[in-house]
Amino acid sequence: MELQRTPLYGLHRRLGAxxxxxxxxxxxxxxxxxxxxxxxxxxxxxxxDASHMGEIGVRGPGAAAFLQWAxxxxxxxxxxxxxxxxxxxLTTGGVLDDILVYRLGVEDYLLVVNAGNKDKDLAWLRxxxxxxxxxxxxxxxxxxxxxxxxxAAAVLGRVTGEPLDRIGYYRFRSGVxxxxxxxxxxxxxxxxxxGFELYCSPARAEGLFAALLxxxxxxxxxPAGLGARDTLRLEAALPLYGHELDEGTTPLEAGLxxxxxxxxxxxSGREALRRQKEEGAGKKLAGFxxxxxxxxxxxxxxMQGGRQTGTVTSGTLxxxxxxxxxxxxxxxxxxxxxxxxxxxxxxxxxxxxxVPTPFYRRKKxxxx
Amino acid sequence: MYPEDLLYTREHEWIRASGGRGTxxxxxxxxxxxxxxxxxxxxEAGFELRAGEPFGAVESVKSxxxxxxxxxxxVVEVNRExxxxxxxxxxxxxxxxxxxxxxMADPAELEQLLSAAAYQDMLKEEG
Numbered sequence: 001m002e003l004q005r006t007p008l009y010g011l012h013r014r015l016g017a018x019x020x021x022x023x024x025x026x027x028x029x030x031x032x033x034x035x036x037x038x039x040x041x042x043x044x045x046x047x048x049d050a051s052h053m054g055e056i057g058v059r060g061p062g063a064a065a066f067l068q069w070a071x072x073x074x075x076x077x078x079x080x081x082x083x084x085x086x087x088x089x090l091t092t093g094g095v096l097d098d099i100l101v102y103r104l105g106v107e108d109y110l111l112v113v114n115a116g117n118k119d120k121d122l123a124w125l126r127x128x129x130x131x132x133x134x135x136x137x138x139x140x141x142x143x144x145x146x147x148x149x150x151x152a153a154a155v156l157g158r159v160t161g162e163p164l165d166r167i168g169y170y171r172f173r174s175g176v177x178x179x180x181x182x183x184x185x186x187x188x189x190x191x192x193x194x195g196f197e198l199y200c201s202p203a204r205a206e207g208l209f210a211a212l213l214x215x216x217x218x219x220x221x222x223p224a225g226l227g228a229r230d231t232l233r234l235e236a237a238l239p240l241y242g243h244e245l246d247e248g249t250t251p252l253e254a255g256l257x258x259x260x261x262x263x264x265x266x267x268s269g270r271e272a273l274r275r276q277k278e279e280g281a282g283k284k285l286a287g288f289x290x291x292x293x294x295x296x297x298x299x300x301x302x303m304q305g306g307r308q309t310g311t312v313t314s315g316t317l318x319x320x321x322x323x324x325x326x327x328x329x330x331x332x333x334x335x336x337x338x339x340x341x342x343x344x345x346x347x348x349x350x351x352x353x354x355v356p357t358p359f360y361r362r363k364k365x366x367x368x
Numbered sequence: 369m370y371p372e373d374l375l376y377t378r379e380h381e382w383i384r385a386s387g388g389r390g391t392x393x394x395x396x397x398x399x400x401x402x403x404x405x406x407x408x409x410x411x412e413a414g415f416e417l418r419a420g421e422p423f424g425a426v427e428s429v430k431s432x433x434x435x436x437x438x439x440x441x442x443v444v445e446v447n448r449e450x451x452x453x454x455x456x457x458x459x460x461x462x463x464x465x466x467x468x469x470x471x472m473a474d475p476a477e478l479e480q481l482l483s484a485a486a487y488q489d490m491l492k493e494e495g
Contacts, residue, residue, distance in 0.1 A: 018403075034429040035404045227403065227430045293451075295407055295427045316429060317406040324407075346409070346425060346434075 006051035007143045007202035008209055015223055023115030025052035027226050034227035038319040041191055041232055042360075044220030045149030047212055048229055050190075050197070051205065054118030055138045056111040056125065062132035063107050070125065070268055071101060072251055074261035078103045083170045083186060086259050087251040088121070089269025093276060094247040095254070097121050098239065100188065102172060110138065114241045128268075143205030147212060148195030148224075148232075150362075155216035156196055160185075164196075179211035190229060192236025193362055231316050237287055237327065237357035243298060243313045244285055244327055253281045253329065255357075283310060284335035287357035288343075290324035294350040296343040302328050303342040303349060309334045312343060318359060325359050326352075369396040371462055375478055376487035379436040382462065383470075385478055390439060393466045394426060394457065397491055402428040405457040408450040410435075410467055415443040417470055419477050424467065426457065435467065439477040445469035 003026040012019065017028030028049065030037060040046050058067060068076050073086035080103050088096045099121075100112040113121045118139065125135045147156060153164050159179040167173060172186035181204040189195040200208055213221060230240070239245050244254055250273060251260050260273060290296060296315030301308050315326030326343070334341065337356045342349035374382040380398035383390040399405065407427040417423050417437035424435040447466050450456060457465040472478075482490065 029430065030403055033404050035406075038429075231429055293407065294409065295432065297432055317427070319429065346422075 004052075006049055007205040008049045008051060011206050011209060012049065012223075017223070017225060020226070022226055023052055025115055027052055028223070030225040030227045031223045034225070034231060035319045037222055037224035037228035038231050040220055040222045041149045041193055041224055041228060042320055043150070044222075045147060045151040045155055045195075045216055046191075046222055046224030046228065047209065047216070048146040048148065048224050049209070050144040050146050051142070051202070052115040053139075053144050054113040054115055054121070055142045055199075056113060056118070056122060057136045057138040058109040058111060058125070058133060059136075060107055060133040062130045063109050066128075066130055066133045067101060067109055068264060069266060070128065071099070072260040072267055072269060072273070073101075074264040075101050075103075076264055080105055081171055081173065083172055083188060085170075087245070087254075087256055088124075089251065089267075089273065090247060091269060091272065092247075093250040093252075093269045093272030095241070095245045095249055095251060096124055096247065098241055098245055098256075102184075102186070104174060104184075112144075117241060141201070142199045143202045143208075145198045145200070145205065145209055145212070146189055146191075146195060147198065147216075147221075148189045148191040149193050149221075151216065151219040151221065152193070152195040155212065155219050155221055158215045159211055167196075179208055179215070181208045181211075183208070190238055191232040192238070192358065192360055193232075230314075231319055234314050234316055234325065234327065235318050235320055235358065235360035237359060239285075239327075240314065249283075249329075250276055250281065252276050253283050253285060255285045281332060283329040284332045285313070285327055286310075286330050286335040286339075286354045287359060288326050288328065288341055288352045289355050289359075290326075290343060291351045291353055294343070294345045294348075295324045296326040296328070296345065296350075296352070301344040302330055302352075303344060304330070304334045304339070309341070315343075320360050327357075330354075370484040370488055372484045374462065374484065375438065375481035376484065377436060377438045377481060378490060379434075381436060381438050383438040383478070383481065384462075385439075385472070385475065388475060389444065389469055389471055390441070390478075391466050391469050392438060393461055394435070395487070396461050398426075398433070399458045399461045399465070402426060402431065402433060404429050405454045408454050408457060408467065410446050410450070411443050413443050413446055417441050417443060419480070427454075437470070438481055439470060439475075440473040441470040442473070443468045444471050
């Protein structure tokens with residue numbers, strides 16, 4: 001299959017990015033190097049192309065009720081200008097996708113979904129659609145840039161007149177001019193840092209990316225690729241679909257309990273999740289650190305007391321901590337911090353210990 | 369970027385052979401493809417290598433890649449510097465980024481390896 005390109009493909013190539021296939025898109029995995037880009041986001045700021053993400057419009061008089069049923073979080077009180085993170089579950093409780101829900105207007109929502117899941121999400125939503133709701137693929141209307149890091153607000157403040165301190169966490173404003181480009185400006189991200197996501201017309205994306213890079217040059221802003229996005233999100237213990245989440249895993253197993261609202265009424269997967277909550281999950285997501293040399297990777301076996309207790313879903317050498325960290329599913333009784341585990345790396349057991357997550361938490365400094 | 373005095377494997381290792389011994393590392397292409405190297409797993413001295421079989425691994429932030437023995441033989445020396453400074457593999461893949469020295473069991477195995485020119489032709493073909 002031919003890889004799709006984001007509107008920033010040409011710019012990535014000119015910036016010297018190394019490109020890889022991700023979710024069917026040719027995406028930059030790195031520009032200068034993952035470690036340097038990771039550090040820039042933790043200490044200054046990084047600019048990501050996230051245009052591969054899919055956007056699905058859900059509109060109409062029944063949109064609010066339909067979404068309240070389709071996602072597991074309580075989005076019933078989501079106001080216009082607010083966004084929410086939520087899993088979407090099958091009847092089995094397995095995760096179809098994890099998404100952001102933006103309420104653009106009273107009867108107008110935008111779902112931001114994983115690139116590789118967009119087609120099945122669309123089909124699933126349409127099959128369950130109601131007469132007074134329209135579901136449409138709006139991905140072609142949007143490019144998505146993520147400006148992340150402690151300097152993100154300062155950089156953005158140079159190219160927009162919008163008072164950024166009035167945009168709280170998981171809030172957004174539509175029609176905001178940024179460097180002359182009309183943007184939906186959202187205080188969200190996937191790095192564990194303060195930051196913004198900017199949705200704009202694909203035709204204007206390259207100009208906006210370049211203008212932001214120029215505005216942030218003195219702050220240490222650099223373009224950052226999917227490699228750093230992955231190590232950053234892993235340090236923040238944010239799940240990635242295809243690693244921590246899939247159709248065979250429930251949000252309760254993934255530790256996403258706070259995004260499952262049993263109080264809101266019926267929703268897709270409710271019965272299976274309620275039963276699991278009562279009976280207990282068969283596996284639990286745990287964060288671990290390797291206490292010896294070696295790096296855990298997705299698919300490696302996790303051992304406890306000489307027996308396999310689970311499997312690694314993500315692992316890397318944490319650039320911030322300098323230690324090998326990972327997430328993986330284990331038997332619930334082995335998910336408690338302090339539990340001694342072993343990771344099987346190329347046939348050898350390497351010692352690891354369950355630790356509290358996130359592995360990294362930023363120091364709060366206003367803006368929230 | 370591909371010194372003439374080295375021989376290469378299709379799996380992107382190089383060997384510098386002299387007097388029955390060979391120094392082994394990974395190529396410029398390999399280190400660039402991996403990105404920032406953060407950990408190198410190497411055998412101890414005395415470990416028996418078998419040509420074409422894995423003997424260690426190079427971990428970058430993003431991924432892991434096995435190391436394949438260019439020749440058979442016994443490991444007689446291991447680059448201990450890489451434990452504290454894995455980035456040497458990126459900075460100087462043919463120099464300070466070397467990995468092991470092997471006492472070759474059968475120097476005739478070298479004939480199976482690629483010259484610098486043949487290795488570069490292979491890279492071009494793989495595009």
